[in-house]
Amino acid sequence: MPQHILMIEDDHRLAQMVGEYLGQAGYRFAHAGDAASGLAAVYDQPPDLVVLDLMLPDGDGLDVCRRIRERTDVPVLMLTARGDPTDRVVGLEVGADDYVPKPFDPRELLARVRAVLRRRSAPSASTALRFGRLEIDRDAREVRVAGQAVVLTSHQYDLLLTMAEHAGKVLSRDQLMDLVRGTPLEPFDRSIDVHIARIRAVIEDDPKQPRRILTVRGAGYVFAKLQDA
Template sequence: MSAQLLMIEDDSRLAHMVGEYLGQSGFTVTECATAQAGLTHLQNPPSGTAPELVILDLMLPDMDGLEVCRRIRAAQGDMAQIPVLMLTAKGDPLDRIIGLELGADDYLPKPFEPRELLARIRAILRRRVEGAPVANKLLRFGSLEIDRDARAVTVAGQLCDLTAYQFDLLVALAERAGRVLSRDQIMEAVRGRELEAFDRSIDVHMGRIRAAIEADPKNPKRIVTVRGAGYVFAKQQD
């Protein structure tokens, strides 16, 4: 059975082109031209099965794509966990940063190559399916526990709110605890292949992860910034 994708995009010509291209690669794409139609589809999918990924345009006629992303992440149940790949025609990096802060898993600026869109979709879905190729599925660092199988993170028994991409970033760092990783190395670890990187996006995600797992996000003890080099996950924790 092909993977089900939802594309929320008001440019019908672009949506049709993308749908045809992704269809040739085994995906089934449902197109929604408005934010409300997309949210309704996510809340009550006609097939009874939610899509595996949402391709979300930033500029929609009835609602800002950022607000759509916020509503997806604020939803109850499985809908909140659906990966979101945001499309933006705006050149201002701030829009991408805000999208990532709201929980988007990745972004792609317009105009884009369909092959890159396909590569990013496959990378996101692969991260969700494969998991970490190691025997120990549970990582423990003091009160912090990372369960690879359940794709869940808890601190002192309390579940942390992380997107799929943020979970993968945390795992990539935790598996290499004590080792300083550059932004490029971190992105390579979670993508599985080298794609054009927007370095600031890593900083945004790290801020969100710290907010979820650190006692004091402004003075982090678990994920430490190494100026001019990148990040390191501390081996010794509470």
């Protein structure tokens, strides 16, 4: 069955254009013109991916993203205003997996959609990774700390898994983005830092004094192989 994309966007002409483009690429497409109907659609029949506009007539896209994330781990691709990095950072902090700035080329949107869905459905090794109290279950795409499941977005899970699979190796921000998303960072893009902060918040005892994911000044990040953390 074709994968299902839901777009929550108040610009009906834009949504029609995107729907036709994604439909030609083989996806099922549905459109909601406001926050209320979009949330109802997500709750009723969760799609494979949500394309979410930041500005909606009856609510803030950031709030919609928060509410989606409270109920489901459906990937969210957020549409943001060009040149406004604050919107992008906040969007990532509330649970968006990726973002596309407006105005956008439909080909870029399609590439981002494919990348998010590919990460979501990619086959993985059957064994879990264990580092002390931290366990990354590749079959269930679940992260547990001391046996308790923690909440990460799909993108954050992929980022953590990538670092764990390269434990002990310093990875630059560009290397991480290329390994996880398959695209280079844009100039001054700090989205990796935002995701790392969110991951630390749920896996570290003290996110301000991390022991598992360490910053290597001027180089990037390294996942420590500690077994007692």
